[in-house]
Amino acid sequence: MTLAPHAPATPEPARPALTVRDLVVEFPVGRGQKVHAVSGVDLDLPAGRTLGILGESGCGKSTVGRALIQLPPPDAGTVRLGAEELTALGPEELRRARARIQIIMQDPVSALNPRRKVKDLVWEGPSIWGRAAADKDAEVDAILRSVGLDPATVRDRRPHELSGGQCQRVCIARALMLDPEVLICDEPVSSLDVSVQAQILNLLETTTRERGLSMVFIAHDVSVVKNVSDQVMVMYLGKVCEVLPSDGMHLAAVHPYTRLLLASLPEAQRGRSDALAHASASAEPAAVAAELPSPLDPPSGCRFRTRCPLATDRCAEEAPGLLEIAPGHRIACHHIESTRSLP
Amino acid sequence: MGLPERETVTSAPVPLLQATDVATVFRTPRGAMRAVDGVSLSLARGETLGIVGESGSGKSVLGRTLMGLITDGPETSVTGSVLLGGNDVHALTPAGRRTLWGTEVAMVFQDPMTSLNPVKKIGRHLSESVRLHLGLSRAESRDRAVDLLCQVGIPEPARRAGQYPHELSGGMRQRVVIAMALACGPRLLIADEPTTALDVTVQKQILDLLQSLGEELRMATILISHDLGTIAGRTDRVAVMYAGRLVEHARTAEVFDNPRHPYSRALIASIPHLDLSPHTLLPAIEGRPPNLLNPPAGCRFAPRCVVATDLCTTQSPALTGRAGDDTGGAVACHHPLGAAKEATV
Numbered sequence: 001m002t003l004a005p006h007a008p009a010t011p012e013p014a015r016p017a018l019t020v021r022d023l024v025v026e027f028p029v030g031r032g033q034k035v036h037a038v039s040g041v042d043l044d045l046p047a048g049r050t051l052g053i054l055g056e057s058g059c060g061k062s063t064v065g066r067a068l069i070q071l072p073p074p075d076a077g078t079v080r081l082g083a084e085e086l087t088a089l090g091p092e093e094l095r096r097a098r099a100r101i102q103i104i105m106q107d108p109v110s111a112l113n114p115r116r117k118v119k120d121l122v123w124e125g126p127s128i129w130g131r132a133a134a135d136k137d138a139e140v141d142a143i144l145r146s147v148g149l150d151p152a153t154v155r156d157r158r159p160h161e162l163s164g165g166q167c168q169r170v171c172i173a174r175a176l177m178l179d180p181e182v183l184i185c186d187e188p189v190s191s192l193d194v195s196v197q198a199q200i201l202n203l204l205e206t207t208t209r210e211r212g213l214s215m216v217f218i219a220h221d222v223s224v225v226k227n228v229s230d231q232v233m234v235m236y237l238g239k240v241c242e243v244l245p246s247d248g249m250h251l252a253a254v255h256p257y258t259r260l261l262l263a264s265l266p267e268a269q270r271g272r273s274d275a276l277a278h279a280s281a282s283a284e285p286a287a288v289a290a291e292l293p294s295p296l297d298p299p300s301g302c303r304f305r306t307r308c309p310l311a312t313d314r315c316a317e318e319a320p321g322l323l324e325i326a327p328g329h330r331i332a333c334h335h336i337e338s339t340r341s342l343p
Numbered sequence: 344m345g346l347p348e349r350e351t352v353t354s355a356p357v358p359l360l361q362a363t364d365v366a367t368v369f370r371t372p373r374g375a376m377r378a379v380d381g382v383s384l385s386l387a388r389g390e391t392l393g394i395v396g397e398s399g400s401g402k403s404v405l406g407r408t409l410m411g412l413i414t415d416g417p418e419t420s421v422t423g424s425v426l427l428g429g430n431d432v433h434a435l436t437p438a439g440r441r442t443l444w445g446t447e448v449a450m451v452f453q454d455p456m457t458s459l460n461p462v463k464k465i466g467r468h469l470s471e472s473v474r475l476h477l478g479l480s481r482a483e484s485r486d487r488a489v490d491l492l493c494q495v496g497i498p499e500p501a502r503r504a505g506q507y508p509h510e511l512s513g514g515m516r517q518r519v520v521i522a523m524a525l526a527c528g529p530r531l532l533i534a535d536e537p538t539t540a541l542d543v544t545v546q547k548q549i550l551d552l553l554q555s556l557g558e559e560l561r562m563a564t565i566l567i568s569h570d571l572g573t574i575a576g577r578t579d580r581v582a583v584m585y586a587g588r589l590v591e592h593a594r595t596a597e598v599f600d601n602p603r604h605p606y607s608r609a610l611i612a613s614i615p616h617l618d619l620s621p622h623t624l625l626p627a628i629e630g631r632p633p634n635l636l637n638p639p640a641g642c643r644f645a646p647r648c649v650v651a652t653d654l655c656t657t658q659s660p661a662l663t664g665r666a667g668d669d670t671g672g673a674v675a676c677h678h679p680l681g682a683a684k685e686a687t688v
Binding site for chain 2: 014038056057073146163165193194195196197198199201202205206209221222223224226227228229230250259260262263265266267269291292
């Protein structure tokens with residue numbers, strides 16, 4: 001097997017690549033109502049590390065990813081890329097800063113202009129930045145090779161002539177072309193087949209390692225997120241439930257929602273952890289059966305309380321803040337003590 | 344292929360479903376595409392079978408061919424036979440096939456929204472088929488609709504029956520689609536990617552529901568999915584498809600614990616699971632599935648296979664062994680894994 005251990009973590013605290021404070025994104029939907037997509041999210045991404053954002057549809061994970069590159073700018077809160085505060089920049093400065101932070105979208109085929117050839121798609125960023133066309137062929141070929149594509153075969157093709165996995169590689173090449181500091185991946189593998197998914201995950205892993213890239217990896221699949229990330233942030237209905245190191249997260253997770261996600265994981269992805277085998281057997285059925293509340297009118301207090309087996313009156317009155325319970329492990333729950341007794 | 348005999352299921356002499364050498368070929372302007380190429384399976388009452396494959400492996404086309412939704416015609420050729428409760432699905436007239444649908448076999452599709460008519464109330468979706476097939480009166484069919492919604496775990500079934508599909512969440516809609524499939528008490532339910540469009544927590548609810556309904560109603564189920572996770576632990580047997588053919592067909596635990604086909608093993612190994620420490624490189628399968636318009640000679644997996652030899656590229660391996668056996672089931676490989684474990688990479 002081609003398994004290789006990751007380089008050991010550097011001991012000294014890393015320089016922050018991305019610092020987000022109190023991010024709020026709301027979308028008006030008429031009649032004075034608004035969707036509370038993201039409500040007060042803090043996020044820290046040290047340089048060279050990967051942060052995984054985990055959650056189900058509607059939890060605001062993609063909105064966070066887009067707000068980081070100011071598409072659209074958040075309604076409140078700050079996003080700092082290195083030392084530069086993106087939320088305070090004017091349009092021209094923001095345009096310059098965006099070259100340092102790139103995004104990869106979920107559906108690789110629709111992310112690419114169907115009329116353009118691969119070489120032009122990959123060169124789009126540099127051409128916007130006025131790079132000389134003389135370097136084009138050599139640089140395009142080099143980047144295509146680095147994402148595992150054969151330049152001679154794909155250079156002159158259009159997206160429809162490529163498979164989904166190949167299109168995703170082209171998207172990654174496009175993002176890398178400007179040599180960014182931060183890469184945001186929004187569900188980059190969820191539209192791909194299992195065997196191709198592994199290829200793309202490996203590519204992201206080796207690329208970030210070789211280039212020292214920082215990455216925000218957004219996905220709904222616990223085992224995928226765990227595999228690529230150093231730190232995992234679990235979101236539910238626009239808020240952060242739990243932030244924890246990915247190593248051993250399936251054993252260390254304490255928030256009832258994280259436990260629910262883990263218990264919902266199909267057997268094949270659980271590995272052989274006995275701790276989870278009994279977790280799913282005794283998962284609270286009431287919590288599992290309930291539906292996601294509307295983000296138009298999220299529940300008061302803790303947003304997970306309507307599905308939580310531990311919910312009490314206090315959860316309805318008071319929103320829990322994130323508390324650090326172990327180094328790098330923070331949780332937003334009023335019942336930290338009782339969560340330990342959860343399956 | 345022999346009839347799978349299992350201790351737990353006292354199978355009748357004639358299995359519920361017996362498909363022999365089924366091939367579905369689409370005639371396209373660019374040539375004949377053999378989407379399903381010589382698949383044989385059988386299923387006893389109350390048994391569950393998982394069909395696993397990546398996109399383009401022919402698993403959905405197989406499901407539709409078994410049901411008789413894809414038939415011999417000007418643009419398609421279906422050969423082989425599909426016996427469903429003794430009737431050859433593909434020898435029946437279209438009207439004859441329609442009597443089978445709903446009462447003998449029913450299907451649940453991937454996207455619940457497109458399976459429901461947006462301008463028809465939930466209750467009407469359900470009462471329509473029971474009136475047609477079971478000849479119930481209007482009032483009886485309405486009661487039956489509410490019963491069905493109750494059976495699939497929809498709270499407040501009477502109120503939900505009066506609502507339109509857009510008023511329901513994705514998980515609820517898929518429950519309605521399942522209720523529609525169950526309406527006439529089919530003996531075989533074919534679920535084609537029933538949970539792919541749903542969230543993880545909802546996905547588990549729907550799979551649990553399908554499993555409990557199958558057991559309760561003693562209904563045979565075929566679960567088609569690209570996701571090995573949804574199949575593991577939920578089916579009696581698994582058939583792994585690659586490029587239109589069955590490459591392995593065995594009891595579920597056998598396939599997951601002891602895969603004998605190199606493709607099955609590689610597929611299982613490529614799923615990340617929680618025991619792996621972060622940043623582990625996954626053992627990915629290099630390359631991509633073959634073009635079915637022009638599949639490679641011999642074993643179709645040979646170009647991507649780590650144990651392939653010259654024999655594999657010239658001669659196509661037959662599916663040998665019995666799927667119901669305890670001894671590893673059926674596998675189509677010249678160099679099956681298992682006995683020689685040290686041959687693994």
